[in-house]
Amino acid sequence: MDFRDDAELDSSQVEDTRGRGVPKGGLAIGGGAVGILALVVGLFFGIDITGGNDQPAQQTGSGTDLAAKCRTGADADQSEDCRIVGTVNSIQSYWKQTLNGYTPAKTQLFSQATQTACGYATSDVGPFYCPGDRKVYLDLNFFNQLQQQFGAEGGPFAQAYVVGHEYGHHVQNLLGTLGKSRSSARGAESGAVRVELQADCYAGAWAKNAVSTGFLEQLTDTDVRQALSAAEAVGDDSIQRRTQGYVQPDGFTHGTSEQRRKWFTTGYQSGDPRQCDTFSGSI
Numbered sequence: 569m570d571f572r573d574d575a576e577l578d579s580s581q582v583e584d585t586r587g588r589g590v591p592k593g594g595l596a597i598g599g600g601a602v603g604i605l606a607l608v609v610g611l612f613f614g615i616d617i618t619g620g621n622d623q624p625a626q627q628t629g630s631g632t633d634l635a636a637k638c639r640t641g642a643d644a645d646q647s648e649d650c651r652i653v654g655t656v657n658s659i660q661s662y663w664k665q666t667l668n669g670y671t672p673a674k675t676q677l678f679s680q681a682t683q684t685a686c687g688y689a690t691s692d693v694g695p696f697y698c699p700g701d702r703k704v705y706l707d708l709n710f711f712n713q714l715q716q717q718f719g720a721e722g723g724p725f726a727q728a729y730v731v732g733h734e735y736g737h738h739v740q741n742l743l744g745t746l747g748k749s750r751s752s753a754r755g756a757e758s759g760a761v762r763v764e765l766q767a768d769c770y771a772g773a774w775a776k777n778a779v780s781t782g783f784l785e786q787l788t789d790t791d792v793r794q795a796l797s798a799a800e801a802v803g804d805d806s807i808q809r810r811t812q813g814y815v816q817p818d819g820f821t822h823g824t825s826e827q828r829r830k831w832f833t834t835g836y837q838s839g840d841p842r843q844c845d846t847f848s849g850s851i
């Protein structure tokens with residue numbers, strides 16, 4: 569994964585709250601909204617968290633001054649957090665070109681735990697998208713876990729795939745399809761699985777068009793392999809085998825390793841999000 573050295577980064581799309589303490593739990597007071605069930609649908613790892621707090625704690629300022637640090641594509645090639653900035657910039661540039669009415673969503677980098685409109689979340693849940701505040705939440709330590717515990721190859725483009733997947737959920741939120749995961753949240757043919765596989769396909773569609781956003785040089789075979797390896801590592805069957813020793817399709821929430829590879833590839837080969845229809849027909 570190689571950024572164009574002279575690409576101008578927009579660091580305002582990423583906020584950095586790493587290293588800041590967050591009060592645990594959430595007291596949702598005011599607005600009469602106590603007890604609203606906020607379901608985080610974007611969880612990469614198939615763990616749904618519910619929370620009653622629709623008033624996220626204010627987190628302003630920044631752990632690292634990304635505006636000073638991440639100015640160009642050369643910076644994105646130098647450091648992990650600037651690479652996330654460049655990746656987010658490219659993904660959103662793509663969707664802006666592709667989807668009428670696309671509105672940008674921020675990514676928040678956090679460490680250990682954070683307060684969101686979907687409730688209090690710890691890093692354990694993995695990267696996720698919260699529809700309530702339209703933000704992608706990312707603890708960069710997750711990527712070490714992906715390699716060490718889940719056997720993914722790792723690498724910069726594994727991260728890019730994950731970020732692309734989460735922005736896929738944002739696109740679904742804008743299109744109104746994200747909610748399909750609520751009506752049927754579990755099972756091999758469930759709405760949840762279809763939503764997740766479509767997000768993988770959207771990540772692939774972006775990857776195919778990443779060069780045309782002006783941020784990235786041509787992808788290499790290594791890049792694509794890293795994305796596929798990550799997709800495979802987080803398949804429901806692989807995770808279940810690893811954590812419980814057997815596969816139980818009734819419990820699927822994100823699709824099998826094979827399905828995740830397949831739908832990323834569908835997006836990547838076509839470069840066309842219209843090919844990402846995971847809702848009609850077989851998946």
Ligand SMILES: [Zn+2]
Pocket residue numbers: 609610611612733734737764767
């Ligand atoms: Zn997801």
